[in-house]
Amino acid sequence: MSRLAERFRQLRGRGRTALIPFITAGDPHPDLTVRLMHGLVAAGADVVELGVPFSDPIGDGPVIQQACERALRHNVSLRDVLTMVQRFREDDPDTPVVLMGYMNPVELMGYAEFATRARDSGVDGVLTVDMPPEEMGELAASLAAAALDSVFLVSPTTTEERMQAICAKAGGFIYYVSLKGVTGAANLDVDAVGARVARLHGMTGLPVGVGFGISDAATAARMAAVADAVVVGSALVRRIEANQEDLDAAQEAVTALVAEMRQAMDADAPASVE
Amino acid sequence: MSKTSEAMQQPVDFARFPDERGHFGRYGGQFVPETLMAPLRELQDAYARYRDDPEFVAEFQSDCRDFVGRPSPLYRAERWTRKLGGARIYLKREDLNHTGAHKINNTIGQALLAKRMGKTRVIAETGAGQHGVASATVAARLGLECVVYMGAEDIQRQSPNVFRMRLLGAKVVPVNSGSRTLKDALNEAMRDWVANVDDTFYIIGTVAGPHPYPMMVRDFQSIIGRETRQQMLDVEGRLPDALVACVGGGSNAIGLFHPFLADADVALYGVEAGGYGIASGQHAAPLCAGRPGVLHGNRTYLMENDDGQIIGTHSVSAGLDYPGVGPEHSWLKDIQRAVYTSVTDDEALRAFHELTRTEGIIPALETAHGLAYAGKLAVELGPGKTIVVNLSGRGDKDIQTVAEREGIEL
Numbered sequence A: 001m002s003r004l005a006e007r008f009r010q011l012r013g014r015g016r017t018a019l020i021p022f023i024t025a026g027d028p029h030p031d032l033t034v035r036l037m038h039g040l041v042a043a044g045a046d047v048v049e050l051g052v053p054f055s056d057p058i059g060d061g062p063v064i065q066q067a068c069e070r071a072l073r074h075n076v077s078l079r080d081v082l083t084m085v086q087r088f089r090e091d092d093p094d095t096p097v098v099l100m101g102y103m104n105p106v107e108l109m110g111y112a113e114f115a116t117r118a119r120d121s122g123v124d125g126v127l128t129v130d131m132p133p134e135e136m137g138e139l140a141a142s143l144a145a146a147a148l149d150s151v152f153l154v155s156p157t158t159t160e161e162r163m164q165a166i167c168a169k170a171g172g173f174i175y176y177v178s179l180k181g182v183t184g185a186a187n188l189d190v191d192a193v194g195a196r197v198a199r200l201h202g203m204t205g206l207p208v209g210v211g212f213g214i215s216d217a218a219t220a221a222r223m224a225a226v227a228d229a230v231v232v233g234s235a236l237v238r239r240i241e242a243n244q245e246d247l248d249a250a251q252e253a254v255t256a257l258v259a260e261m262r263q264a265m266d267a268d269a270p271a272s273v274e
Numbered sequence B: 001m002s003k004t005s006e007a008m009q010q011p012v013d014f015a016r017f018p019d020e021r022g023h024f025g026r027y028g029g030q031f032v033p034e035t036l037m038a039p040l041r042e043l044q045d046a047y048a049r050y051r052d053d054p055e056f057v058a059e060f061q062s063d064c065r066d067f068v069g070r071p072s073p074l075y076r077a078e079r080w081t082r083k084l085g086g087a088r089i090y091l092k093r094e095d096l097n098h099t100g101a102h103k104i105n106n107t108i109g110q111a112l113l114a115k116r117m118g119k120t121r122v123i124a125e126t127g128a129g130q131h132g133v134a135s136a137t138v139a140a141r142l143g144l145e146c147v148v149y150m151g152a153e154d155i156q157r158q159s160p161n162v163f164r165m166r167l168l169g170a171k172v173v174p175v176n177s178g179s180r181t182l183k184d185a186l187n188e189a190m191r192d193w194v195a196n197v198d199d200t201f202y203i204i205g206t207v208a209g210p211h212p213y214p215m216m217v218r219d220f221q222s223i224i225g226r227e228t229r230q231q232m233l234d235v236e237g238r239l240p241d242a243l244v245a246c247v248g249g250g251s252n253a254i255g256l257f258h259p260f261l262a263d264a265d266v267a268l269y270g271v272e273a274g275g276y277g278i279a280s281g282q283h284a285a286p287l288c289a290g291r292p293g294v295l296h297g298n299r300t301y302l303m304e305n306d307d308g309q310i311i312g313t314h315s316v317s318a319g320l321d322y323p324g325v326g327p328e329h330s331w332l333k334d335i336q337r338a339v340y341t342s343v344t345d346d347e348a349l350r351a352f353h354e355l356t357r358t359e360g361i362i363p364a365l366e367t368a369h370g371l372a373y374a375g376k377l378a379v380e381l382g383p384g385k386t387i388v389v390n391l392s393g394r395g396d397k398d399i400q401t402v403a404e405r406e407g408i409e410l
Helices: A003-014 A030-042 A062-073 A078-091 A103-109 A111-121 A137-145 A160-169 A190-201 A217-224 A234-242 A247-267 B002-009 B034-050 B054-068 B078-084 B103-116 B130-142 B152-157 B159-167 B182-195 B213-221 B223-235 B251-260 B327-334 B345-359 B365-381 B396-405
Strands: A018-024 A048-051 A097-101 A125-128 A152-154 A174-177 A208-211 A229-232 B027-031 B074-076 B088-093 B121-126 B145-151 B171-175 B200-203 B242-246 B267-273 B291-295 B297-302 B339-343 B386-391
Touching: A003 A018, A018 A030, A018 A062, A018 A208, A018 A234, A018 A247, A030 A048, A030 A078, A030 A247, A048 A062, A048 A078, A062 A234, A078 A097, A078 A103, A078 A111, A103 A111, A103 B291, A111 A137, A152 A160, A152 B034, A160 A190, A174 A190, A190 A208, A190 A217, A217 A229, A217 A247, A229 A247, A234 A247, B027 B327, B034 B103, B034 B182, B054 B103, B074 B223, B078 B088, B078 B345, B078 B365, B088 B223, B088 B365, B103 B121, B103 B130, B103 B200, B103 B213, B103 B251, B121 B130, B121 B182, B130 B145, B130 B159, B145 B152, B145 B182, B152 B159, B152 B171, B159 B171, B159 B396, B171 B182, B182 B200, B213 B223, B213 B251, B213 B327, B223 B251, B223 B386, B242 B251, B242 B365, B251 B267, B251 B327, B251 B386, B267 B327, B267 B365, B297 B327, B339 B345, B339 B365, B345 B365, B345 B396, B365 B386, B365 B396
Parallel strands: A018 A048, A018 A229, A048 A097, A097 A125, A152 A174, A174 A208, A208 A229, B088 B386, B121 B145, B121 B200, B145 B171, B242 B267, B242 B386, B267 B339
Antiparallel strands: B027 B297, B074 B088, B291 B297
16 A cells, blocks of 8 residues: 555554645755755654756746745755655655656656655655656556556636546545635635535545635634645745744744644534544 | 657648647647646647637638738848848848837737637737737737836847837836846746636647647738748749748747748758857857756757756847747757758858948848848858848837947937
């Protein structure tokens, strides 16, 4: 069983919704990333989503774009990101790590080489934002050969037919994009999201995570009630941005928000099975 | 690649490309965030429905005639030809179109489609401003809201076009991310589209982006090549020996080339921006010096570093300052149907002056790249041969840039 599947199995047993924080690797400085990943786990993260910086992140809003720019000022490459995961794994053999990024760096490294290196570094799942399942054939084969989960986005505009096709190809969990827009936007409709998540649950046994636009503990708690996982990105990255000159302060600000979200999600959870 | 050698052995049926998912060989495709897959499907379906619809075609043609001023003349550059002493040069006068460049052919087509799809808002990216002006123009005419994304850097170097867009009622949004040029404007327009898919039509200005854009823009621009073909048959009684066009994203080039792809005897030359020279690394010539990769929704040749990050480009002309190129060009390069080359900023500027002084035509700096290469090619081919250069745009927008480079204050 993959590390992601195992983690979601455990959580389901405990009646707990997964909290998946996102940070961009190398933001604001490569020295912080591994330490921050451990900090996220200590604050209550169940899975860590690590952004691979890219020069032209068309699916991301200004907050994560700027995180990419900060990381790229230190020339943080896909190879560097894999090294960071490897270092994280030395001290945390259990927490699943999902890479989220764009095709071009993977394209240049080569699918097979990327998949092998990612697996050897301890990566569990890969989400390439600009790679829809229709184009995914060769990459999917390489990821599968390396026993990595392909995580896909499903959006409010995804048709039923495509949802089926995506569920058939997906591994780890389905990432439901909770709004029409880029990361960090703010116009969430919890009921509409809940309905779409329920629809996905009818199609797949995979857990369904929800992300894009979840900016505070209250929203995280409301989303936790309808989904199997809550993904939080821009809200954390904003705190990094605000503390970019002081790595300790950035670490503290980010982990504090994760802990707050964790607490709110658990408090709102239906009578605990624990 | 096996595809390439296969293609070289037997004639390629160019009409079969792209395939139904937008692939030109290994290039093209749809590499976009999930949210855009549905609107792309909607666009594909709408375009499939209307591209051969007699009423749509008739409206496109009458707009091209009455609003744009087509057909654009094929002008024999007598004095320039004599001066060079080589092949006879013809200029396809896209600079005489309404708004001053070939860009309007495409925006007319896409706006007619937007209207039929019930979209009330159009967005566009622009580099030199020509596509932005062409988009704002059709939006004004059809009563559509229009937002144009433009790199902050380009806004500075193309201020007259910014004002034109505003006069036409468009909102021009400066883009301050990344390199603050055309590629970043495209990123920002894509983000806008992701957030506003219900009412918004994205008018992409070149033959790049996700399928169906490279095909659709090519089809609208192919009016250039179809007219050229007929005009050459009328005046010369035969097809030209060579076609030359500048290539940024490559829409004016594909528009000229496409109706000639099956004519193996017509040589095709695409001219990229060599900037300070290919060896300097400061250029915008992905076909000459880049590698295949994925950017802006398609697989194509790109300018990237060894980590797969897109790198900054340089060209004296804002319209060519783009790190990618249309996927069909990448394919035509690989199957060796077209030859791609580059000329430097300085060569383009010399051609700019030469054409202005010999023929009384001030060309756009983008176009001047094609002219610079055509001048060399004319000498190489010698008398008795004919060349058609796509005079893709007029140079009024560039006089400030030229003056500045030459230390002249206007």
